[in-house]
Amino acid sequence: MMLNKIPFPISNKHWQSVFAIVFLSGVLIFVIGCGSSGPDIENFVQIRDAPSDYTTADLKAFGFKTSKQYDIEGLPDGLDAWKGFWGLDPYDRHDYEIRFYASHDIAVSSGKAMAIEATGAEFEASRDTQTWTEGVKDRWQAQGVTDISGGASRQSKPRPTYPNWAILGNMVILCDGLDSEQSLIRCSELIDNLLPSTEGQ
DSSP: OOOOOOOOOOOHHHHHHHHHHHHHHHHHHHHHHHHHSSOOGGGOOSEEOOSSOOOHHHHHTTTOEEEEEOOOTTSTTOOEEEEEEEEEETTEEEEEEEEEOSSHHHHHHHHHHHHHHTSHHHHHHHTTSOSSOTTGGGGEETTOOEEOTTSSOEEOOSEESOSEEEEETTEEEEEOOSSHHHHHHHHHHHHHHHSOHHHHO
């Protein structure tokens, strides 16, 4: 009678190789998935027109909370200005400053330079000589902040509240963040909720 051959046992080294391949594949899929989520900032359009003019009612319609109205005296061609907060996660909301103008063209011609002056390094360098002084204190984080929105804690030094800005239609939007990229991500998230779905994508 012939005996069946007993297969040669698989070595521990072989199993270690299989495990390593499976593990690395999982990590690669995770990294690709994380990298593809969220707004595509490389293609973000910082200035864009809109199908209609906006008011605070349009912002409040999707959950934006206004917290302070600013006196617009000294804001060239400004019609209204508000500080408020909003976020995709209602438990992780972010600060915004919204300035309204009569039209998109005026928002660009009168509001762009003012947005640059009020954000990022430009604001840090000139916060004592701002053209429009209303709300200057709100645009500076004197104590710094701790940010955990990216899954890891990041502590910032005292810095401008709004590192960057965007213009949508008749609105100039200043967006908070620890750096310019994070600020633009938050601008993009807000804009995507204002534009019709076919345009916000």
